[in-house]
Amino acid sequence: MTALLHSHIRQFGTAADGRLFTGERNGQELPKLVATPLAGTPYDLRHAAVSTWLNGEVPAVTVAEWAGHSVEVLLKVYAKCLDGEVVTVRQRVEAALGHRPG
Known part of the structure; x- marks a missing residue:
């Protein structure tokens, strides 16, 4: 699992502040995506x-x-x-x- 995470970070990077996931609170998600059950x-x-x-x-x-x-x-x-x-x-x-x- 760790190797997959490292690979994902190499491919997609992180937010400027180092976070792996950005969300609705910081304005990074599209409204259509936020409405899906997978975006919680x-x-x-x-x-x-x-x-x-x-x-x-x-x-x-x-x-x-x-x-x-x-x-x-x-x-x-x-x-x-x-x-x-x-x-x-x-x-x-x-x-x-x-x-x-x-």
């Missing part, structure tokens, strides 16, 4: 990324590593974010049992 706080962006990875079927072990969590903490905090997981899991179990969709 850096934590909101992190939460959105972790939720997207889980819903994108990235293995929980990998997501936990990327997020700096244990798998136990990851699933405790983010299990409610999984969308459509029941359908996907049932399909995997049926496939493992040799069921072919009709």
